[in-house]
Amino acid sequence: MKKSKYLGYVIAALLLVLGVSACGSKNSSQSGKKTTISYAIWSKNQEAGMNAIARAFEKKNPNIKVKVEVTPWAQYWTKLDAAATGKNLPDVFWMHSQEAYRYMSNGILMDLSNVVNKDLGKKNYPQAITNLYTLNNKVYAVPKDIDTVALWYNKTLFDQAGVKYPDSSWTWDTLLENAKKLTNADKGIYGLGAFNTAQSGYYNYIFQNNGKVLNAQGTKSEFNNKDTQAALQFYTDLILKEKVSPSVQEFAENSEASFFESGHQAMGTFGSFYMNEFIQNDYVTKNCDVAILPKGKTRASVSNGLGNAVAANTKHKAAAIKFVKFLGSKQGNVLQAEKAGVIPAYTAVANHWVKAFPQFHSQVFVDSLKYSKVLPHSKNTVKASTLETEVLTKVFSGKESVDKGTQQIYSGVNDILKQ
Amino acid sequence: MIRALKEKYKTEQVFWGVIFIAPTLIGLIMLNLKPAVDTIILSFQKSTGFGNQIWTGLDNYRRMFHDVEVWQAVGNTFIYALLTVPAIIILSLLVAVLLNQKIKGISIYRTIYFLPVVSTPAAVAMVWKWLYNSDYGLINFLLSKLGIQGPNWLTNPHTALLAVAIVGIWSAVGYNMILFLAGLQEIPKDFYESARIDGASPAKQFFSITIPLISPTLFFVTVTTIISSMQVFDLIFMMIDTTNIVMPKTQSLIYLFYKQSFILNDKGYGAAIVVLLLVIIMFFTAIQLIAQKKWVHY
Missing domain, CATH: 3.40.190.10 (Periplasmic binding protein-like II)
Known part of the structure; x- marks a missing residue:
């Protein structure tokens, strides 16, 4: 009788140890030299383009890896909301003007004012798009694209x-x-x-x-x-x-x-x-x-235009900021115009998008921006x-x-x- | 009480009993019981976003009792249940009786009837949406061959809920058929033999032998079918577009809960709606539990 009692304790102890070690292994993988950041988007159509940008970024920054995660629009916001509640947001993610206010006003997004205004230069993007992601003079997303x-x-x-x-x-x-x-x-x-x-x-x-x-x-x-x-x-x-x-x-x-x-x-x-x-x-x-x-x-x-936002509580702040800077850069926007099929927010390279679609008079969309x-x-x-x-x-x-x-x-x- | 238990069971037995039911018990508490209690608590709160709530007492319930949309949804849910439950029970019992015979290729027929259960509801709804299409849908095409002008199934307020109910019936028959089939095979063959010798007709055999002997299964199927038809969501979500004019006439309580909680982010109000549904379902289940004493033979 005593023996079986001990057996129970042993099993219980074993389960505990297993549980703890499972948690432990997760942490240890992060301590490696390579940082992995996640990039959440909702458009299947742009997945290939976003991956192309991620690969170009990885080439420049060999110790950062970017994982692009696609969630369809209808579930994207439910998932993002739950992730924000559980403090488990992707490091970098798309933001839409329809939803931005809730995220900006609740302190979910990182203040990127310096990145947009100084590092990238706010003149490079249409003021209207930057305004969509600005609250109380703070910019919370790097303009990604623009549409008409x-x-x-x-x-x-x-x-x-x-x-x-x-x-x-x-x-x-x-x-x-x-x-x-x-x-x-x-x-x-x-x-x-x-x-x-x-x-x-x-x-x-x-x-x-x-x-x-x-x-x-x-x-x-x-x-x-x-x-x-x-x-x-x-x-x-x-x-x-x-x-x-x-x-x-x-x-x-x-x-x-x-x-x-x-x-x-x-x-x-x-x-x-x-x-x-x-x-x-x-x-x-x-x-x-x-x-x-x-x-x-x-x-x-x-x-309208989308923005690239960074989670305020990201564990990989430096890497995430480096990545949004690349996304907002001229090179990132040229890649976006050619591979993702959307008009880039970086005004000077809009012609790359027009060239990518010679089948139609695509120029009218860029002209409509006026x-x-x-x-x-x-x-x-x-x-x-x-x-x-x-x-x-x-x-x-x-x-x-x-x-x-x-x-x-x-x-x-x-x-x-x-x- | 503990002493009484101690006298009845040995500590050793209790210990191992708990260990053995622990996986299910923990799962049940963490995945079912706790969320249910949380939902009830949430229904007294107003969510201000990202898991933050403020206590608002009965505000959500007060708002709910004046919300026309909610009562329309209650009505829609009842109509849907009335359309589907009798049809599902009768059809699945009928199919089960027919498939409980020695005919060639019986397993093929059983597979065919069970297939809708294995199919993904979302895919099922998409295919049916095409079938119902008024321009190029197969159903109206076949009706036109018969000289009948088919209705705009999914955009006509009179047919939309019926159209959704037909799909609901079609996909539920297979599962309940399996339950009935299991019930039917429990019935000893000699009952029918002696009935036949006594000269009872097949109809008489069905009502005097089959029905009473599968009444426990029938009871179980009735309870679960009513509950699941009250919880209809996926078919409506997939087949009725948000810009469809029939939406107010088809949305069920669960759809409304989804809309309030996940589209409009009003999680507290959504929780109140789902609590209302819980009360309704509990009421109907309680009635059935009382009534079953009269007609279920164990």
Whole structure:
């Protein structure tokens, strides 16, 4: 009897020792000379490009290894949130203007003001993108890239309908007039796509109409603005009155670009971030091209940019800062333009991106930067835009008038921003 | 109490008993019990981000009782359960009875019916989304061959929940069929033999022998099916787009919990929603536990 009792203690002790040694082995691997830092991103399309940059960085810094980790957008923020809560963040990671406020205001991100302003030179990046990641005069991310929206069109469908390709002379009137000519209900072809997406869709129209989404400080909704409402009315009419766009229902069943990619939509407003997807689509590369957005009361194109952030509590501070510096450098941005397919934030090397996509008139995206408007953001962009999408789904499907819908968004968003 | 236990069991036995159930017990406490208690605590708090909470008492519950979206979701969840539970139980029992016979290639049939269980729910939902597509979906194509104009399955508020329920039924039948099959094979063959000699019809045999004898399995299947249908999430998440107008009419409580907790980052409110679901499920399970005394024969 005594014997078996001892056996139990021995087993228990053994388990304890095993547990402790398992923890121990983790620590010992880090004490080696080579430091490994993790780099979290959400785009599968850019994985190869980010790896190319990481390898180039490793060549320059042989004792640092960079591990690129891809998590799809939908899970990225859940995972990052949990990692921040558990104080186990990746060393370097992508940041988006929609989510940045929460991370900046909670002290999750390292202050990179010196890196951006002094070491890299803040003049090298568009001020608007740096501003997205600035809070109380501190910069929390190195601008990574920038995007704009332009008008993609299907040359074959234009030729069939005998319509001239879009150019800088186009206005909203020309757009609607030609969209009607291009629409062919019997063949299931639509002239234009008016989908329920802010950045690639209706925000462009709002800004072209001199409308606003939020006030300059990002503290109040501007959906009660007459110009904003007029732009949304025009957008809604494209779907319901003029019937030149697939309906909300049709878009909900298919992906945003599927009508365009399958030759069932002659024109669509898509951001430069669609380039990687379109380039891999044989139909699009053969039949389609891109032009600047038509002019409303003014010229405008929505622009956003990502940032590379460093975890405030990273264990490898020196290595992580070295890496973001490389990411923000001229060399890193040239690599990004050529290998990752996005317009680099480093303004001087944007032409490398244009050269990488000779199939289309890619220059229009870079030209659009001149009059681009920054994607609206506030301290709770996710909540505000979720409400906006829900209400606009009703508006675009005709269940709610533009007047009532915008009023709902106006008061709802103001309530959210007051919290 | 400890003394009573000491008299009944030897210390040695208790010690080893605990050691042997420890792996399961620790797992259960750490992975199920603790999170459940944490969730209940969280439902009285407001999360301010990154694991920081402030105590807000009953605020979340007060807000919940005035939230139309929550009650709509409760309704949706009930409708979904009503659509799926009877169908799943009847169909899986039917299939199990049919597959409990000596026919050629029986294991092939069993495999076919069990396949949906092995498939990943996300992949299943994607394939069904294509089948339901109103433009190029196979279902509406076949209906058009019959001269029927099929509905816009996933974007029509009248059919969307039904469409999701059909997939739910299709993927649950296989699993419950296996449970019924096991139950059926426990029934001694001589019962049926003597019934046949006495001249009982197959229908009479089914209701007088089969049903009472598999009532424990039937009870188990009913309880688990109701619980799992109340927890529907993945199918809705995969098949109904956030810009779909039917979303308010299809979102279940768990979907709403996901939206509040992980999209809108309102973890406290999300926890309150899930506690409401817990109460609802406990209520229905309690009723069944009481009612089973009347009809389950062990």
